[in-house]
Amino acid sequence: MFDTLNSEQRAAVMAQLGPVLVKAGAGSGKTRVLTYRIAYLIDQGASSDSIVSVTFTNKAASELRTRLRDLLGKRSRGLTAGTFHAICGKLLRQHINGRIRNYTANFTIYAGDEQLQLVQQAMDGYTGRMPHDLEAPQVLNLISRFKSRMQPPTLARQMASDPVSQYAAAIYRTYQRQLERSNAVDFDDMIVLTYKLLFEHHDVLDEVQSRWAHVLVDEYQDTDSAQYALLELLSRPVAHRPRSLFAVGDAQQSIYGFRNADYTIINRFTRDFPEAQVVELLTNYRSRQEILDAAYAVMRHSVAVPALTLKAARRSPPVPALVINEAADDRAEADAIAKSIGNLLSTGRRSKDIAILYRSRHMSRGLETALRQARIPYSLKGQAGFYDRRVIRDALAFLRIIANPSDSLSMNRIINVPARGIGASTIAHLTSKAAALELPLGEALLKREAWEGLSDRASQMVSDWARKVYRWRKLASGSYPPEGLLQTVLQESGYQAMIEKDWNDPERSDALAHLEELRVAAGEHTSLVAFLQEIALLTNVEDKDERDAVQLLTIHGAKGLEWPIVYVAGLEEGTLPHERSLVEAGGVEEERRLCYVALTRAGEQLYLSHAKKRQRNQRNPSRFLDDILVYGRERAKAKAF
Ligand SMILES: Nc1ncnc2c1ncn2[C@@H]1O[C@H](COP(=O)(O)OP(=O)(O)OP(=O)(O)O)[C@@H](O)[C@H]1O
Numbered sequence: 001m002f003d004t005l006n007s008e009q010r011a012a013v014m015a016q017l018g019p020v021l022v023k024a025g026a027g028s029g030k031t032r033v034l035t036y037r038i039a040y041l042i043d044q045g046a047s048s049d050s051i052v053s054v055t056f057t058n059k060a061a062s063e064l065r066t067r068l069r070d071l072l073g074k075r076s077r078g079l080t081a082g083t084f085h086a087i088c089g090k091l092l093r094q095h096i097n098g099r100i101r102n103y104t105a106n107f108t109i110y111a112g113d114e115q116l117q118l119v120q121q122a123m124d125g126y127t128g129r130m131p132h133d134l135e136a137p138q139v140l141n142l143i144s145r146f147k148s149r150m151q152p153p154t155l156a157r158q159m160a161s162d163p164v165s166q167y168a169a170a171i172y173r174t175y176q177r178q179l180e181r182s183n184a185v186d187f188d189d190m191i192v193l194t195y196k197l198l199f200e201h202h203d204v205l206d207e208v209q210s211r212w213a214h215v216l217v218d219e220y221q222d223t224d225s226a227q228y229a230l231l232e233l234l235s236r237p238v239a240h241r242p243r244s245l246f247a248v249g250d251a252q253q254s255i256y257g258f259r260n261a262d263y264t265i266i267n268r269f270t271r272d273f274p275e276a277q278v279v280e281l282l283t284n285y286r287s288r289q290e291i292l293d294a295a296y297a298v299m300r301h302s303v304a305v306p307a308l309t310l311k312a313a314r315r316s317p318p319v320p321a322l323v324i325n326e327a328a329d330d331r332a333e334a335d336a337i338a339k340s341i342g343n344l345l346s347t348g349r350r351s352k353d354i355a356i357l358y359r360s361r362h363m364s365r366g367l368e369t370a371l372r373q374a375r376i377p378y379s380l381k382g383q384a385g386f387y388d389r390r391v392i393r394d395a396l397a398f399l400r401i402i403a404n405p406s407d408s409l410s411m412n413r414i415i416n417v418p419a420r421g422i423g424a425s426t427i428a429h430l431t432s433k434a435a436a437l438e439l440p441l442g443e444a445l446l447k448r449e450a451w452e453g454l455s456d457r458a459s460q461m462v463s464d465w466a467r468k469v470y471r472w473r474k475l476a477s478g479s480y481p482p483e484g485l486l487q488t489v490l491q492e493s494g495y496q497a498m499i500e501k502d503w504n505d506p507e508r509s510d511a512l513a514h515l516e517e518l519r520v521a522a523g524e525h526t527s528l529v530a531f532l533q534e535i536a537l538l539t540n541v542e543d544k545d546e547r548d549a550v551q552l553l554t555i556h557g558a559k560g561l562e563w564p565i566v567y568v569a570g571l572e573e574g575t576l577p578h579e580r581s582l583v584e585a586g587g588v589e590e591e592r593r594l595c596y597v598a599l600t601r602a603g604e605q606l607y608l609s610h611a612k613k614r615q616r617n618q619r620n621p622s623r624f625l626d627d628i629l630v631y632g633r634e635r636a637k638a639k640a641f
């Protein structure tokens, strides 16, 4: 079984028990080495339930489980392979009862909005002086940073030296107390509390350590301090057994700095475990040389992380490795990509061998439309399609109640979004009145009879809302274009303002980009009904078969995966590198590594595309594209000499 490994890979797989670090560039077989290491341990007599392997994304975890099943068949039963959060969640539910404060096994996990609400409450209740201009999402980021460094509120408070950190530490204390009262944890807590559980309860630690004799971690470069502490604890030597920790990673692919991961963690491994065996892999089995050269061309300008050179093991097939395309705008780009994929499919390529990668999630919209028009099956795995996202569904609900007054579901969805004082009891009242009048909610609420029996305040709120809806419907019945209507509705409903308020949170600023993208889509239609109809068709793609479909993913989601043919869309300044990164310390460096990740997903062919206009903004080609072109010319010249 181990004959298919090269000598460095074999050295890593068969290394003596102890800490082992494999550091190597993309496609050099790190994940493969990790799976073979597991097979080797089992071969040497380890039982499968003594092995735990950790990855970062759900997708990577399921990929790892598949590889293990392929390699080991039945013997893979009993192995634990999952994300940090999945593994910690399981441990906590088993052991938290009565051990950590008042937590019980049925604790809830708070994420996103729920966290923001708690932070906001804590901020509202704060009586001291508050630093200027700080909003809940920023404060939450600071809290998350404390947690990723394993600082409890008291320590965070002691270490805080400036007013902002002092304030954040105070909010952190209240936020944490509120979580505990609600028997709830956030994602950071899952790691921190698991650590605490094991560190403070030796019975649990003993049990877990005696079960999991071997700990393996993939994508090690994206580990944060808390996760590292947990790995260190889990893998501690027991009795006569040395520390069995096996880590594989590539500093060039560290792309979770924004979540407090720190690639220097790779150096910490050999510092903390001086007895560690370190293996480097130099051969790449995924990509042909031209693709590796392009990836190197981008990484050689990296300041923080030195570029590694890799040699391709595979020979280049007689098709061009790199195709670069310039499109007039994002729509033309999507059409060009769909057309190019259509050509590939007509020559017999399978659609599952093709992936399209992009920097930001909203960019899938244009691509989805173009693929659908070209009748190319596609799938957005692990990610809701553009039209399934919450902001988009909200925005569409506004349009639907205008186009179709009978659409009660849509009316219910946004009647109180953003909050406009039409609460649940008012809605119940209106609904029963509507039933009595034999009218749909969206029509009944325009009638005075429906307001009878409401408090003055409530009927005021309803009449304000009804007046708006009426006005919008009037606009729509004229020849007002869908795009203008969308704009008006988002403004007048207060929805745009609600989203803008939170612009500095990365998730929320995604929401703004989504709304902008929806406006672009609306601009492609002259009638509201036609626009809504097209979307309905798009969201009802019967072809949900993922086995043979072009894969659409963000670059973050593509880490660790590979396809023979990869399209990277939007290689533009402001797109990749993302405009946010241009003003952040180390921002562009992280984008560079992200670009490296994108390029190294491809085996045979890489299509790089940029548009001169995106969401109606002028865009210049990405500096990374320049890096590739310049390096290509240098090499060509060198050859000519
Ligand atoms: N010795 C080998 N012989 C043949 N194929 C190999 C060998 N080693 C790795 N491969 C193949 O090369 C490809 C890349 O391997 P793998 O995904 O393990 O690399 P990786 O270092 O984990 O990449 P990434 O950094 O992108 O996560 C896979 O298709 C794998 O099966």
Ligand SMILES: [Mg+2]
Residues within 6 Å of the ligand: 030, 031, 032, 218, 560
């Ligand atoms: Mg890998």
